Amino acid sequence: METTTSTIFLSGGSDFFLLTDAAKTPVEPQSVLAMKSGYNLIIDDSSLFYTGMEFPQAPKKRTDMFIRNYLSTQFPAELTAYFAYMKKGDNFLIGIFKPDLMENPAMKTVLDKAGKITSPMAIRYGTTDTFVHTYGETTIQSEDGLVTHIEKQGLNSPRPTQVPASSALTVPFVKAPAMAMGEYKYAVIALVLCYALFVTGLWFRYEFHNSKANRAEAMLNRIYQQAGVADDADPFGKLKFKAEKDGGASYAVLSVLEKVSRAQAERITAASIDIKNGSVVYEGTTSDYAFIEDFRKQLKKETGKEINLIDTKKQEGSITFTLRFQQ
Known part of the structure; x- marks a missing residue:
């Protein structure tokens, strides 16, 4: 018997929606907290600030530390406490969580219980080599994994309803149950x-x-x-x-x-x-x-x-x- 993983969309840092191919249904935060662990969580691009980094031959075991050190040279420390990233070739897409999102005490639990965490930008980055992505007043261009901010172009990019396997963000401050078990299974x-x-x-x-x-x-x-x-x-x-x-x-x-x-x-x-x-x-x-x-x-x-x-x-x-x- 096949089971379908639920996909939750977080909009504006506080509004949750259950996504299906046919509809987007509002969900109370308490209902999300009560859900079984392992759901897909898509975070609206407006809750993240994106930047890029080129890092050839990045060490797998210390990637978090190198990215954190890089961010500390570009942004104030209080703005880079929470970040996520995705690797493509020698380049990284880095998403910095905006402070107001993490001020919500329940958000850490929502993130911890998610099986996959991603965003519309991350989904396009994980599935497309070259593209232009627009949300709100921001437009980002990605060419073979290299991310740059450009002047706004066109309308907002469509929001996804599915989470491809290649689009999951690595979130260093989150230890999902499945990931934690995998880390300590040996x-x-x-x-x-x-x-x-x-x-x-x-x-x-x-x-x-x-x-x-x-x-x-x-x-x-x-x-x-x-x-x-x-x-x-x-x-x-x-x-x-x-x-x-x-x-x-x-x-x-x-x-x-x-x-x-x-x-x-x-x-x-x-x-x-x-x-x-x-x-x-x-x-x-x-x-x-x-x-x-x-x-x-x-x-x-x-x-x-x-x-x-x-x-x-x-x-x-x-x-x-x-x-x-x-x-």
């Missing part, structure tokens, strides 16, 4: 990507620590099962009580379990730990023989004992192994 995209990466990183860290905690919990439950305290309301307290009751030898058992826990790597899963008569037998599973060797070296570092690899068996994509060392 920063917004980068910010969203950074946030997504941050959230993803947090999720992976959570999964890593959660997996590690689950393995530690499973190992602790196996210890409780082997010690016969798993069904107790306080299995750790019960295990500690039994250790104190059994004397120093039982404390040594807890020490061994602590060292095994510190040495156990992420890719190692404990199956059982059997401690009898000063000998410790550890059975576990992993996915690679290299992980067994790394675990054996780390366990040797923690216990200060020789760690013997007793048995390995590969089955169904995993490796089961058995280590033995002395307390």
Whole structure:
């Protein structure tokens, strides 16, 4: 379904009209302020003072500054606070907003909400190379983009009802919503990507620590099962009580379990730990023989004992192994 962009004509600095091919309908200023952003705004030539400037190879990013500096050498500063321009080749059409237009506090809002801002002179400048344009007592001649004021010639030029794409003025002091979004869209995209990466990183860290905690919990439950305290309301307290009751030898058992826990790597899963008569037998599973060797070296570092690899068996994509060392 096609939609038509509304075109508003501003006459005399305060009168608004809705333009169509067939009619020009008066519109209250409050109605214009309430309109959805993105409309075309044609400003009557009488609200602008036109001049020209030749500037070959003008830098795109600093054009506003160069034009402002140029105007400051030609006109009083208070008259050049608000201006618009259009580039054609090496030349610029510059329209200076008359002070009484910008004294209306609602005018800034009207300009901000406009999708395109232009004028009858700007429309001819953007679509015609050489022409003579008359409005009121003023006649402007444009030859290949070079603008000059000449003596009045003929009747007023006809007012347009449509806004060609090539006729939009650049208005430095106006930031239309669409333009503002275009200016910052890459920063917004980068910010969203950074946030997504941050959230993803947090999720992976959570999964890593959660997996590690689950393995530690499973190992602790196996210890409780082997010690016969798993069904107790306080299995750790019960295990500690039994250790104190059994004397120093039982404390040594807890020490061994602590060292095994510190040495156990992420890719190692404990199956059982059997401690009898000063000998410790550890059975576990992993996915690679290299992980067994790394675990054996780390366990040797923690216990200060020789760690013997007793048995390995590969089955169904995993490796089961058995280590033995002395307390």
